[in-house]
Amino acid sequence: xxxxxxxxxxxxxxxxxxxxxxxxxxxxxxxxxxxxxxxxxxxxxxxxxxxxxxxxxxxxxxxxxxxxxxxxxxxxxxxxxxxxxxxxxxxxxxxxxxxxxxxxxxxxxxxxxxxxxxxxxxxxxxxxxxxxxxxxxxxxxxxxxxxxxxxxxxxxxxxxxxxxxxxxxxxxxxxxxxxxxxxxxxxxxxxxxxxxxxxxxxxxxxxxxxxxxxxxxxxxxxxxxxxxxxxxxxxxxxxxxxxxxxxxxxxxxxxxxxxxxxxxxxxxxxxxxxxxxxxxxxxxxxxxxxxxxxxxxxxxxxxxxxxxxxxxxxxxxxxxxxxxxxxxxxxxxxxxxxxx
Amino acid sequence: xxxxxxxxxxxxxxxxxxxxxxxxxxxxxxxxxxxxxxxxxxxxxxxxxxxxxxxxxxxxxxxxxxxxxxxxxxxxxxxxxxxxxxxxxxxxxxxxxxxxxxxxxxxxxxxxxxxxxxxxxxxxxxxxxxxxxxxxxxxxxxxxxxxxxxxxxxxxxxxxxxxxxxxxxxxxxxxxxxxxxxxxxxxxxxxxxxxxxxxxxxxxxxxxxxxxxxxxxxxxxxxxxxxxxxxxxxxxxxxxxxxxxxxxxxxxxxxxxxxxxxxxxxxxxxxxxxxxxxxxxxxxxxxxxxxxxxxxxxxxxxxxxxxxxxxxxxxxxxxxxxxxxxxxxxxxxxxxxxxxxxxxxxxxxxxxxxxxxxxxxxxxxxxxxxxxxxxxxxxxxxx
Numbered sequence: 001x002x003x004x005x006x007x008x009x010x011x012x013x014x015x016x017x018x019x020x021x022x023x024x025x026x027x028x029x030x031x032x033x034x035x036x037x038x039x040x041x042x043x044x045x046x047x048x049x050x051x052x053x054x055x056x057x058x059x060x061x062x063x064x065x066x067x068x069x070x071x072x073x074x075x076x077x078x079x080x081x082x083x084x085x086x087x088x089x090x091x092x093x094x095x096x097x098x099x100x101x102x103x104x105x106x107x108x109x110x111x112x113x114x115x116x117x118x119x120x121x122x123x124x125x126x127x128x129x130x131x132x133x134x135x136x137x138x139x140x141x142x143x144x145x146x147x148x149x150x151x152x153x154x155x156x157x158x159x160x161x162x163x164x165x166x167x168x169x170x171x172x173x174x175x176x177x178x179x180x181x182x183x184x185x186x187x188x189x190x191x192x193x194x195x196x197x198x199x200x201x202x203x204x205x206x207x208x209x210x211x212x213x214x215x216x217x218x219x220x221x222x223x224x225x226x227x228x229x230x231x232x233x234x235x236x237x238x239x240x241x242x243x244x245x246x247x248x249x250x251x252x253x254x255x256x257x258x259x260x261x262x263x264x265x266x267x268x269x270x271x272x273x274x275x276x277x278x279x280x281x282x283x284x285x286x287x288x289x290x291x292x293x294x295x296x297x298x299x300x301x302x303x304x305x306x307x308x309x310x311x312x313x314x315x316x317x318x319x320x321x322x323x324x325x326x327x328x329x330x331x332x333x334x335x336x337x338x339x340x
Numbered sequence: 341x342x343x344x345x346x347x348x349x350x351x352x353x354x355x356x357x358x359x360x361x362x363x364x365x366x367x368x369x370x371x372x373x374x375x376x377x378x379x380x381x382x383x384x385x386x387x388x389x390x391x392x393x394x395x396x397x398x399x400x401x402x403x404x405x406x407x408x409x410x411x412x413x414x415x416x417x418x419x420x421x422x423x424x425x426x427x428x429x430x431x432x433x434x435x436x437x438x439x440x441x442x443x444x445x446x447x448x449x450x451x452x453x454x455x456x457x458x459x460x461x462x463x464x465x466x467x468x469x470x471x472x473x474x475x476x477x478x479x480x481x482x483x484x485x486x487x488x489x490x491x492x493x494x495x496x497x498x499x500x501x502x503x504x505x506x507x508x509x510x511x512x513x514x515x516x517x518x519x520x521x522x523x524x525x526x527x528x529x530x531x532x533x534x535x536x537x538x539x540x541x542x543x544x545x546x547x548x549x550x551x552x553x554x555x556x557x558x559x560x561x562x563x564x565x566x567x568x569x570x571x572x573x574x575x576x577x578x579x580x581x582x583x584x585x586x587x588x589x590x591x592x593x594x595x596x597x598x599x600x601x602x603x604x605x606x607x608x609x610x611x612x613x614x615x616x617x618x619x620x621x622x623x624x625x626x627x628x629x630x631x632x633x634x635x636x637x638x639x640x641x642x643x644x645x646x647x648x649x650x651x652x653x654x655x656x657x658x659x660x661x662x663x664x665x666x667x668x669x670x671x672x673x674x675x676x677x678x679x680x681x682x683x684x685x686x687x688x689x690x691x692x693x694x695x696x697x698x699x700x701x702x703x704x705x706x707x708x709x710x711x712x713x714x715x716x717x718x719x720x721x722x723x
Contacts, residue, residue: 263657263691264657264674264676264691265656265675265682265688266655266657266691297720298720298721298723299662299665299720300658300661300662311661313661313662313665313666314665315665317661317665319655319657319658319661
């Protein structure tokens with residue numbers, strides 16, 4: 001007997017009772033509980049996906065509330081881990097769904113445990129490295145995943161299903177040197193309508209995949225909400241893709257990801273990105289200037305604000321101050337420096 | 341890369357060390373002291389040679405007084421817990437590494453009493469303080485030979501003779517001195533001495549050992565797997581078997597034996613002279629830079645090849661990171677596992693110190709480049 005609460009969804013022809021049963025029997029893992037993760041989790045839990053697990057390493061801050069729709073001022077005042085705050089709110093929404101919060105960093109060492117039993121992964125991360133790891137896992141274990149990214153008023157989303165082109169076919173080898181735009185939501189800002197749009201599109205694809213629909217989007221959808229631009233970018237399988245063709249992985253089953261090393265004698269971590277990079281100090285200083293005090297020194301860039309303090313060095317390494325956990329340190333790096 | 345972190349591990353080894361490790365893995369891959377076949381015997385020979393070289397270098401009366409383990413920390417723990425008896429009083433110093441201070445803190449919580457003697461940066465622990473601290477329950481004196489933070493040298497022989505006179509076992513942490521300083525356990529009145537294979541002894545990481553004078557019989561930390569005396573229900577009393585549970589690191593010990601051969605051929609005095617020349621240059625060069633504060637014995641005092649400093653207005657971790665990222669120079673920053681030494685120096689607030697430690701294979705040009713880099717960093721930071 002399917003509960004009354006899903007009646008409107010069951011009446012929708014493409015889902016129906018059968019589709020709803022499939023959703024109730026599904027397990028979805030959401031990686032990242034920022035803006036995209038909040039919207040995805042909210043919709044998936046309300047839609048009655050039977051088991052929703054979400055992973056995040058960060059705490060709720062006041063600046064999250066503009067777009068991270070599950071959190072309240074009280075959560076920010078208490079600096080609650082996002083996953084626990086989200087779990088509390090969502091359990092009050094739908095007590096039938098099994099909700100499993102996982103506080104910490106997703107990496108090659110714990111991905112098997114954190115993704116166990118997953119029928120689908122929703123990418124709501126803020127960094128490329130984790131996406132490559134998710135992609136490699138999903139290729140190896142034939143699990144579909146839905147990519148999403150958003151900064152400013154620009155967003156992208158795509159669904160990657162077993163056998164089709166993978167994320168690496170589209171974005172190139174993870175070891176290829178990339179400068180990246182360096183734009184992050186902290187420095188470039190982000191519209192809350194964009195994150196809601198991207199995440200809702202991701203969840204739509206997730207619902208299609210979980211109910212066995214043939215209508216799953218095959219291309220990558222690009223959107224620019226402010227300048228009214230929406231267009232698909234075709235995804236093609238790279239016949240020489242290291243990941244989905246040759247199964248040669250850069251992150252899965254290796255220790256090659258970004259490392260966080262505790263700085264002896266200080267409440268701080270050193271972040272070593274997995275590849276050397278050369279950040280443009282002047283450009284970054286401009287982007288960070290509204291967020292706190294920035295000084296460009298001969299050998300490093302110094303940033304101080306009430307919510308983050310770090311020193312970024314010329315080879316891309318950084319010392320993240322006032323970080324109690326590795327996860328927090330990596331999160332500050334992704335949020336303010338980006339490009340991981 | 342200019343490597344100046346030899347107090348952590350020697351960055352370069354003699355060629356013979358690399359070759360010996362490779363050869364041991366390829367040709368002597370039996371388990372030493374177990375089976376009687378050719379490769380087991382070959383592995384056993386490597387271990388015997390390493391034991392003999394250690395005994396020669398340290399002046400041990402018999403190679404069986406040397407037992408091998410994975411590192412100095414294990415050796416120190418074996419010695420401390422192996423000797424501790426209920427209600428014992430232990431004397432130590434404020435210069436110790438936490439491989440000594442943590443076991444002692446644990447023993448203190450278990451009801452032992454511990455006296456931590458103050459130390460001067462210039463001259464270390466005053467041997468008269470040791471004499472005055474001795475009580476009738478004192479059962480162990482444990483001191484570092486050379487501080488891994490400041491390079492301060494303790495008067496080991498003077499303390500050894502006081503310990504011997506009082507009949508109290510004397511344990512020396514030779515992490516920074518074995519291979520770089522003349523040590524003679526018999527001459528210096530040392531009953532137990534813990535040493536690393538991978539620092540000044542120029543062997544691979546994962547090697548270390550403990551000298552225990554014949555007659556002392558510490559309780560082992562681990563039991564079983566000695567290979568020998570399999571019929572005994574308990575750990576054998578014969579040394580070094582008593583302290584060597586489990587298969588030894590044969591390739592590591594092959595490298596260690598070659599490292600010590602190199603030291604014995606070169607001469608400890610020659611190695612010390614070379615390191616001291618570099619250290620003196622660093623001391624003088626850094627002293628001349630405004631804003632640098634040194635934590636190391638002042639001119640005219642004996643010192644190990646380690647010196648610590650802070651840069652005014654900068655965190656130590658930042659200085660080390662700039663040296664690595666912009667100058668390709670490797671040093672260590674932080675507390676160097678010796679929190680009490682930093683309490684004594686007042687360097688907890690700056691995130692510890694920057695520590696520079698030249699080794700035998702460093703050239704004078706490395707020391708020059710280092711001083712120049714610090715001068716540049718200080719100037720750029722001020723501007």
